[in-house]
Amino acid sequence: MNRVNVKCEDLQLSYGNVVVLDGVTLDIAPGEFFALLGPSGSGKSTLLRVIAGFLQHQKGRLLIDGRELRDEPAWARRVGMVFQNYALWPHLSVRENVAFGLVERRLSRKEIDARVSEVLEQVELGGLAHRSPHQLSGGQQQRVALARTLVTQPQVLLLDEPLSNLDRSLRIQMRQELLKLQRRLGITTIFVTHDQSEAMTSADRIAVLDKGVVQQIGTPIALYDYPATPFVARFVGTMNLLQGTVRSTCGRAVRLAIEGWGEIVIESDADLAAGRRAMAAIRPQTIRLDVADARRDARFSWLPGSIESVEFHGEFTRYCVQVGEHMVFADQPHYAGLSKFPAGASVSIGIDPTLVRLYGQ
Template sequence: MADGPAALEAPVAEAAAGAPFVRVEGVSKKFGTFLAVDDVSFDIARGEIFSLLGGSGCGKTTLLRMLAGFEEPTKGRIHIDGRDVTDVPPYERPVNMMFQSYALFPHMSVEKNIAYGLKHEPLSRGERADRVAEMLELVQLQDYGGRKPHQISGGQRQRVALARALARAPKLLLLDEPLAALDKKLREHTQFELMSIQEQTGVTFIVVTHDQEEAMTLSSRMAVMEKGRIRQIGTATDIYEYPQNRFVADFIGSINLFEGQVRAVSGGVAQVEVEELGQVSVTAEGEVAAGQPVTLALRPEKLSLSRTEPEAQNRVAGTVESLAYFGKDSLYRIRLASGRVVSANAPNARRGGEGQWVADWEDDVWLSFAPSSAILLVE
């Protein structure tokens, strides 16, 4: 399998070229009068790690269960590998699912847990043993086959569950909050292990998660969901740097949002009147016109912080109301003359005690940003 950037770009290109491995067409799901999934459509290419990202109750797990066959769509169709599986029962789909709880049998060894999913496969005892050994090697647990789940760590239990799910060689693996039970450091490490295993097997992964960093790390592409609908699909860069609406901009990462109105547009640059900032220049990447109300979005790390007035075109004065030290960077909360508090990040490039603070509590400072650093949103 190819590695590097080309490996990530290939599934995206395949999906765009109209050769989807998974196709969801106008799928909705009602529970009584409650509409859990509302007219959702998307394509996934073979070999992608595709994430469904959203808060609790947005419909992502219901959508995953429909892909698995555990729920039947109220309307719409689901295709996997060119086959319409909408009415196909779960056990006849080329799909396996890894649950958030891992659902390991506590009385069985690691080997027997992995082998459990193979009991209905047409394999001899020797073939079954070979498959289990292959899965143990894949997840780097060769020396743990005889242990019980309570005798291994949370990260190792996660890998056992993954090995069991992959043992039947599914074409599509569905993962429901697969890393939620792990602590932050182990979760970050396991994300890269999961990516490596997916690359080795070539199995298409669909991951449900509420964790933004997890989705951005794992995914070749992701879908951001709200109230049963998909609000945007794209790569991590697309979603973070080029949100298509206010919901996505506000949901992903930290951001400062301002209401404004376009005064003029010329040469791809919009002049936007913002009450708290005055008139600012912003690169206009979409269709905007004079008189149009917009939302101006600024990520904290795109704002430059200084003690002296900069020469930048977009600048505003304020006072440091509070700050927090996070090690690699510091978060400053700046109160502007209007009373609005704005968040700005500054990297801590030097060790403590060497003047790493750009400013301190109650210091007067200036914030500035480049026209291309701001995002104009019309939704």
């Protein structure tokens, strides 16, 4: 399969005075599994439909394999799309559903049979070709929808929340199968989801959107460890965000006074002068939690706190800690036999200054 790239250059789309896409610029590599991640209303599904040709952008350029697509209809783009609801014909068999697009294109019966058989084997449905959609599980229906798209041999595969109708265990299985198939075919794939775990575990790179604007593009690790904005910090994983005022700077050391908390020293490359408002972002798993009178590791900034609540998540325990006027999440790994802090316990929380992100405001 010929691998192609997809480029969006300053795409804009509005409905009247409502801006839905605001200067979206992306460069998706050939064969890349690329995710569009964001909350409802962020513009990610609209962007997918623009690429598919179902919606027309008003400004900017859209290119696939270097070809400008502004005036090219959806049927001519060699772009395949799998919808959230699968949209299978209930009165047709699996084979007939998959063959539908090829029949419409008036291909020969021999070629249709060969291509349908091949793609059904690829998605492991060869033995279910004569069943009706209602006789299939949710995961099998999703594979039929995928096969129906792949059989047309698209250059780009678009997936609009294709796993959202599945239960959690099946969603994990189908996510792994989908990624395995995509790697085998090498097809450039753009995957829309509001579920950060789906994006983080599948995508080569992710674009995080909010209100039609791309907030950040990067690998899952880069987005998680180095969020560019407070929005990305909040949306990708769990983050403690604390407002404060810069008291002083010395090299990379920034002394930040957090209202209702106190002062902490943070290592940051942010250009922040004394008196500037700033926001500190701290991942829960980077916070050290210890008894109130324990010997303290000098590498951490320590503050007194009180356990307000305890949540057991299996792999870790999440503590909600009252620190001054703030509630802070602190995650501690769990293993059998590990004692836990009870609600109401007095503790000390330790913050590693090298693991705090700082944003100017």
